Every structure is written in C-alpha cells, then in structure tokens.
Amino acid sequence: MLLHIRHDLNTRPTTSQADRELMRYLRKVAFKAAKKFNLKLKEVDFFPVDHPDTARAEGVCEVFAQRIYLNLYNPLTGSYHSVESLIDTALHEVAHLKYKRDGHTPRFWIFLDVLREWYFEQNRR
Numbered sequence: 001m002l003l004h005i006r007h008d009l010n011t012r013p014t015t016s017q018a019d020r021e022l023m024r025y026l027r028k029v030a031f032k033a034a035k036k037f038n039l040k041l042k043e044v045d046f047f048p049v050d051h052p053d054t055a056r057a058e059g060v061c062e063v064f065a066q067r068i069y070l071n072l073y074n075p076l077t078g079s080y081h082s083v084e085s086l087i088d089t090a091l092h093e094v095a096h097l098k099y100k101r102d103g104h105t106p107r108f109w110i111f112l113d114v115l116r117e118w119y120f121e122q123n124r125r
C-alpha cells in the first residue's frame with residue numbers, strides 16, 4: 001500500500017494537540033537523558049514528511065546533526081505506538097549519540113540499558 005500524505009515540502013504533517021503533548025514529553029525525556037550523560041542533542045521532533053525513513057521507522061537519530069525524529073504512530077496503518085515503546089525508542093535514539101559510528105554494537109546495547117535504568121529510576125514510585 002502506498003502512503004498518502006498530502007503535504008508541501010518542508011512542512012510537517014498536521015498533528016493533534018495530544019500528539020504535540022506526547023512529543024513534548026518525549027522531547028523532555030530525550031533532552032534530560034542527553035544532558036545527564038553529556039551528549040549533545042539539538043532537536044527532537046516529528047519526522048519531516050519528506051524524510052526517507054518517515055514511512056518505516058518509529059525513530060531515527062541523525063547522529064552528526066544531533067537530531068532525533070520520532071513517529072508516534074505507524075504511518076502505514078495509523079496505529080499508535082504505545083507510550084512505553086515511544087519512550088524506549090527515544091532512549092534508543094539518544095544512545096546513538098554516544099557511539100556515533102558504531103550502530104548496534106554490544107556497547108551500544110549496554111549504554112541503552114544504562115539509559116533505561118536511569119529513566120525508570122527517575123520515574124519510580
């Protein structure tokens with residue numbers, strides 16, 4: 001099935017207030033994590049509509065641009081990812097900022113676990 005998104009280039013798809021609030025929360029989590037672990041992060045936002053990964057990824061990290069893009073839902077089915085999954089994806093993309101050239105190596109997964117523990121420690125009770 002092809003994606004049907006009406007858009008002008010360089011504009012983002014229309015989002016609801018709830019989507020923007022969820023993104024605001026994910027952005028806060030990502031920036032807090034980046035700050036805590038001394039990683040430089042410039043932007044966390046919805047995928048630009050013309051991004052090559054928009055139709056297939058829940059998240060992407062452009063490591064050298066220090067930018068993270070997240071899809072709140074699967075653009076093909078329209079079904080939302082769970083909040084837990086989105087938080088995990090946000091942390092996953094933050095982890096890419098640490099080992100920029102590595103991809104998914106063992107030390108990447110170890111650091112992602114550190115980020116997860118940090119997040120759950122923050123949000124316990």
Ligand SMILES: [Zn+2]
Pocket residue numbers: 092096104
């Ligand atoms: Zn990854």
